[in-house]
Amino acid sequence: MRDQLKRLEELQRHDARIQELENALKAVPAKLATNQADLARVEALLVSERAQLAETERYYGEQKGQLEQDEENVTGAKHKLSQAKNSKEYMAAQRETESRRDGVASREAEVAKLVDAIEAKKKVLGERAQSVEEVRASVEKDGELARVRVAEIEAKIAAIRIERDQVARDVRPEVLKRYSGIRIRRGLAVVGVRNGTCRGCNMNIPPQLYNVLQRGSSIETCPSCHRIIYWEDLMKDPESAKGDTTAG
Ligand SMILES: [Zn+2]
Numbered sequence: 581m582r583d584q585l586k587r588l589e590e591l592q593r594h595d596a597r598i599q600e601l602e603n604a605l606k607a608v609p610a611k612l613a614t615n616q617a618d619l620a621r622v623e624a625l626l627v628s629e630r631a632q633l634a635e636t637e638r639y640y641g642e643q644k645g646q647l648e649q650d651e652e653n654v655t656g657a658k659h660k661l662s663q664a665k666n667s668k669e670y671m672a673a674q675r676e677t678e679s680r681r682d683g684v685a686s687r688e689a690e691v692a693k694l695v696d697a698i699e700a701k702k703k704v705l706g707e708r709a710q711s712v713e714e715v716r717a718s719v720e721k722d723g724e725l726a727r728v729r730v731a732e733i734e735a736k737i738a739a740i741r742i743e744r745d746q747v748a749r750d751v752r753p754e755v756l757k758r759y760s761g762i763r764i765r766r767g768l769a770v771v772g773v774r775n776g777t778c779r780g781c782n783m784n785i786p787p788q789l790y791n792v793l794q795r796g797s798s799i800e801t802c803p804s805c806h807r808i809i810y811w812e813d814l815m816k817d818p819e820s821a822k823g824d825t826t827a828g
Contacts, residue, residue, distance in 0.1 A: 582796050585810045587751045588759055588770045594744035595763065598737055605733050608726050615719045622712050629708060633701045640694040647687045654680040755799055762807055771802070772812040779812075781805035 657677040664670035748756060762769040771780035776790050783804035785793065793800055793811040802809045 581798060582814060584751060584755055584799065585770070585796070585808075585815060587747055588755065588808060589810075589815070591744065591747045591751060591756075591759065592763075592768070592770050594740055594747060598740050598744065601733050601737050601740070605730060605737075608730055608733075612723060612726050615722050619712075619715050619719045622708075622715055626705070626708050626712050629701070629705055633698065633705060636694065636698055636701060640691065640698060643687065643691050643694060647684065647691055650680065650684045650687050654684055656680075758799070758801075759808060762801075766805065766807055768807065770808045770810070771805075772815065773802075773809050774812045778802040778805060778807070778809055780807040780809070785809070 654677065657673060657680045661670065661673040661677055664673050751759070759769050766780070768780060771778060773779065773785055773790070773793055776785050776787075777783070778785055780802060781804045783802070786803065789800060789803070790811075792798065793809065794814065796811065796814045800809055801807060
């Protein structure tokens with residue numbers, strides 16, 4: 581029975597390792613999804629900034645058109661000035677000319693501001709596009725690494741499963757069935773008992789059961805957590821136990 585318990589412990593180690601690797605496998609796509617979301621966010625930002633630039637350029641074109649109109653208005657006012665028949669008409673034409681000239685000056689200032697704004701925006705966009713490219717390259721690289729990692733983990737799991745199944749063949753079917761049932765419910769199915777305490781739930785084992793455990797001739801379960809239990813000293817390798825004694 582000691583051999584069966586040893587096998588069970590070995591089986592449990594393999595199952596725990598498989599579980600651990602399966603969890604690592606599950607974590608891979610989550611990390612990739614985060615990277616993809618980051619990339620999508622910076623790409624969306626780039627698109628929105630490009631739209632802003634297009635809007636500024638459209639407004640610039642409109643203002644340039646208005647400037648031509650403003651300049652025509654100055655020409656028209658000057659013409660009125662030259663055609664003035666009396667001082668009243670002359671004064672009025674002069675006021676209009678001045679006001680039209682002010683209009684041209686302020687429109688020119690507006691157009692100049694837009695030219696600066698467009699230049700600055702183009703510079704920022706160039707940098708932004710560069711950094712989006714960097715993020716994209718890093719996401720692609722991470723994706724490639726993730727594929728390699730997944731393949732590695734899957735190969736490890738497959739190898740451990742083969743070992744695990746070999747160990748399982750040496751466990752009696754009814755013991756294996758009990759082990760599997762407890763594992764599904766409790767995670768850890770086989771635990772040691774040390775100083776009369778179950779290491780799975782930390783409850784004391786009744787003295788009578790403790791005596792049974794020390795004989796190691798049957799598979800017993802903890803009355804509190806229902807895990808398969810064994811007396812830890814029983815499982816110690818005679819060699820290492822001897823080593824402990826000399827060391828102590
Ligand atoms: Zn217990």
